[in-house]
Amino acid sequence: MRVVHYPDPILLKPAPLVGRVTDEVRKKAAEMIPLMHLEDGIGLAAPQVGWAARLLVAWDGEEGTEPMVLVDPEILEKGGGFEDGNEGCLSFPGIFGTVARYQTVRVRAMNLDNQPFEVSAEGLFARVLQHEIDHLDGVLFVTRMKPADRAANKAKLEELVARFERRSTDT
Numbered sequence: 001m002r003v004v005h006y007p008d009p010i011l012l013k014p015a016p017l018v019g020r021v022t023d024e025v026r027k028k029a030a031e032m033i034p035l036m037h038l039e040d041g042i043g044l045a046a047p048q049v050g051w052a053a054r055l056l057v058a059w060d061g062e063e064g065t066e067p068m069v070l071v072d073p074e075i076l077e078k079g080g081g082f083e084d085g086n087e088g089c090l091s092f093p094g095i096f097g098t099v100a101r102y103q104t105v106r107v108r109a110m111n112l113d114n115q116p117f118e119v120s121a122e123g124l125f126a127r128v129l130q131h132e133i134d135h136l137d138g139v140l141f142v143t144r145m146k147p148a149d150r151a152a153n154k155a156k157l158e159e160l161v162a163r164f165e166r167r168s169t170d171t
């Protein structure tokens with residue numbers, strides 16, 4: 001398993017529902033967590049590892065807590081108004097920019113035992129959940145980035161496209 005980079009087409013497509021967690025889903029989800037740590041991320045969505053499924057792993061940033069796995073997550077409530085924050089994405093190495101996100105979210109999801117649960121998040125964790133759930137809809141943070149920041153990253157984005165095209169013709 002590896003992290004796929006923009007503009008891999010899987011990143012641009014809405015992912016299908018998982019529906020029921022099987023052993024195969026558990027196995028893949030378990031592989032995503034060390035990969036996320038290895039890449040110094042705090043969130044990773046299944047399409048980012050080339051897997052078309054509505055599943056994500058996210059860490060709330062609290063010392064001593066484990067990353068959470070959310071299967072078929074759904075945002076029930078967004079609130080607190082918008083807050084600007086700096087974001088990066090493991091599928092966009094070297095690219096950072098300001099994105100406005102809701103300050104709080106309440107999300108319903110299933111865990112790996114097929115049990116529904118809800119999580120209320122604020123601040124950075126709310127931002128991570130919104131960013132990762134966007135991935136499940138094929139929405140990328142560069143499209144939500146402040147236009148000035150997107151413009152500042154233009155050359156880096158073009159380099160990612162060129163690198164992807166080189167890799168596609170190599171294999």
Ligand SMILES: [Zn+2]
Nearest residue numbers: 088089090091
């Ligand atoms: Zn991302």
